Amino acid sequence: MEKSISVIIPNYNKASTIGKCLEAAFLSRYGKYEVIVVDDCSTDNSVEIIKTFPCTLLQLETHGGTSKARNTGALNSKGEILFFIDSDCLLQEDTLLIANKACTVHEGKKVIISGTYTKIPYDDNFFSAFQSVFINYFETKKNEPDYIPGHSVIIKSEYFKDSEGFSEDFLAMIEDVEFSHRMRRAGYKLLMSPQVLVQHVFNFNLVKSLKNAFRKSFYWTIYSIKNKDLFKDSGTASVELKINAASNLAFILSLSLYALFKNPLYLTLIPTIFAFNLFINRGLVSAFYRAKGTIFSLGATLYYTMVYPVPVLIGALTGMIKYPGSSSKI
Numbered sequence: 001m002e003k004s005i006s007v008i009i010p011n012y013n014k015a016s017t018i019g020k021c022l023e024a025a026f027l028s029r030y031g032k033y034e035v036i037v038v039d040d041c042s043t044d045n046s047v048e049i050i051k052t053f054p055c056t057l058l059q060l061e062t063h064g065g066t067s068k069a070r071n072t073g074a075l076n077s078k079g080e081i082l083f084f085i086d087s088d089c090l091l092q093e094d095t096l097l098i099a100n101k102a103c104t105v106h107e108g109k110k111v112i113i114s115g116t117y118t119k120i121p122y123d124d125n126f127f128s129a130f131q132s133v134f135i136n137y138f139e140t141k142k143n144e145p146d147y148i149p150g151h152s153v154i155i156k157s158e159y160f161k162d163s164e165g166f167s168e169d170f171l172a173m174i175e176d177v178e179f180s181h182r183m184r185r186a187g188y189k190l191l192m193s194p195q196v197l198v199q200h201v202f203n204f205n206l207v208k209s210l211k212n213a214f215r216k217s218f219y220w221t222i223y224s225i226k227n228k229d230l231f232k233d234s235g236t237a238s239v240e241l242k243i244n245a246a247s248n249l250a251f252i253l254s255l256s257l258y259a260l261f262k263n264p265l266y267l268t269l270i271p272t273i274f275a276f277n278l279f280i281n282r283g284l285v286s287a288f289y290r291a292k293g294t295i296f297s298l299g300a301t302l303y304y305t306m307v308y309p310v311p312v313l314i315g316a317l318t319g320m321i322k323y324p325g326s327s328s329k330i
Contacts, residue, residue, distance in 0.1 A: 003103060005033040005096055006079030006157070010069030012040040014087040015049055017201045020122070021087050022053040024199075030096035036077055037087075038069040046087075066150070067166035067175045074160050082160050084153040089198040090122060099154050102193040110159065110188045112180070115152030115196030116140055119291045127209040128202035129292060130300045137287040138236045140194040146234035148190055150176035152198050159188070171219045177234075178223070210311045217315025218322075225323050240281045241312065247277035248309035277305055 007025055011018050018037070025035050035055040039047055041063040050057050058072055074082055081103055085091065095115070102113050116139040121132040139149060150166075153176065163183060166175050180190055204212070220237050224230040233239040250273050258266040278285065284304070289297035 001104065002030070002032045003081050003100055004079040005030065005081045005083050005100065006073075006077035007033060007035045007083045007085065007091070007096075008070060008073035008077060009035065009037045009085055009087050010040060010066045010073070011037055011042060011046055011050065011087040012063075012066070012069070013042045013044045013046060015042070015044040015046045016203070017088040018046050019049045019052075020201060021085075021090055022050065022055060024090035024092075025055075026053065027093055028091055028096050029093045030100065032079075033096055034078060036073045038073045040064060040066070040069045065168060065172075067168045067170065070150075071165040071168065074157070074165065077157060080157055082153070082155050082157050084150060084155075085198055086151045086200075088201045089117075089151050090201070092118070092197050092199065095196060095198060098193070098195050098197075102191075102196060103154065103156070106191070111191050112148050112159070112183055112188050113154040113196070114139070114145060114148040114190065114192050115154065115198060116149070116192070116194060117151070118197045118199045119287075120199075122199050122201040123203055125204070126296070126299065127204035127206060128200075129296065130288075130303060131202055131204055131209060131212070132200055133287050133291045133300070134284065134304070135200075135236055136194075137284050138238045138241070140192055141238070141283075143192055145190055145192045146232065147177040147180035149235065151200065152196060154193075154196065171223055173216055173219045174223045177220075181227070209308075213308055214311035214315040214318075217312045218319045221316045221319025222323050225320070240284060243280045244277055244305060245309040245312045245316070247273050248305065249313060251306075274305070281305075 009021060022035065036058065037050050037055050038058045038060065039050065040060050047057070047059065058076060060069065060072065070084055081099070083096070083099060099113070099115065117132050117135050119133050119136045121128045139145065163186070166179050170178055184190055221230070224232070231242065251270060254266045254269045254273065285297065285301050288300040
């Protein structure tokens, strides 16, 4: 039985992607759904683009952030099920059908269901593909994840409206984690449905990829210190990623010690460190290969082990330094 679904999309200055997002939404093969876009005072031509589609457009009077936009969309929705996505995410033709089936299976249970990104992004360049495979792999690793990512949240409308919604006074990029943890403490089960897919438009290059890694690590570290779960295996903040960062630090330290003391013993540690890191991250390496073959897998593995950990480490260190002065609510 088809339940009515409200697709809720927050938007802020996403003129480059909101049209693609809405075009994909209205190609859905599902019957009973509405699309609500909440514009958060965009200064580009997003609103003009949104108005060309048969969706409900809500415009915030003051810039309030993603959480406020999502909450506003939910309060003005009519569907039995709320499906939150981002304005740079593209529903697949069968996404809502699969989401409805997942909800039907868990009918009557206090659950929040997560989807994830397709392995191949809309913009299939190296850095975007790396990020999409990386997120898909780590988000689908557990049937009961630590959090539900904001780009694909499926929740019964009455459950969401009974909650406080997404916190509107919170760390950027982590509001979905806080919401998930709060809902779990309230007795809800978090479930991953890897067949529920949205395709992301990253438009990543090297600089954007590294900047994203830094920001995510920075905010995550502040939240995790306050939440006392810094070393928890949590989605993209996985144990594998943390070991990868630690291995990279050990690699840099070994090279530095060799340069300082000229003792070849320090160089002999490097292959062991690298082999150990590859063993721990063998699942991700395999995911790179399954997604795009040998050449991509080799490049993505080298980037993940040798370059990507640097902004992750810098972000974590910066978060630790900033933590004592952080006033964000947790």
